[in-house]
Amino acid sequence: MNDPQECADQYEKTLIKGFASKDSVKLPIFDLILLGCAPDGHVASLFPNQESLRENYAWCTPIEDAPSGPQKRISLTVPVICHAHRVSFVVEGATKAPVIKTIMERPDKGLPASIINEKAAGKIAWFVDSDAVSDVDGITKKSYKFLVNTK
Secondary structure, three states: OOOHHHHHHHHHHHHHHHHOOOOOOOOOOOOEEEEOOOOOOOEOOEOOOOHHHHOOOOOEEEEOOOOOOOOOEEEEOHHHHHOOOEEEEEEOOHHHHHHHHHHHHOHHHOOHHHHHHHHOOOOEEEEEOOOOOOOOOOOOOOOOOOOOOOO
């Protein structure tokens, strides 16, 4: 299947079968959606200034002109991502610091990560290293220690 619209439609049918087989649902409810964040602020396959960001009804959307990586692909839509019980971002590295600063301090810029961060407020967790948030002021940072059982 090379047509992104056909792939998106097929994946949405699969999701509907899995999530709506017992109940009538407007959107699926994932327990957790785990996302990264690219230096341009794109998440999943949702890129800045793309029409797919404005999709409000479909569960899955075709991406035909991705500016990086494979040009043709599919993605869950913003409403589906934001409808999850929990949305978590995992971001690391100094190369991500400028975009994390924009997401946290200038959400009006309309980056996909900013849109999701705002629309899923209260259900978002950010797991970032110190380098990724080195330029960000006014956020609560918690350190985590990992216990490793050597037995």
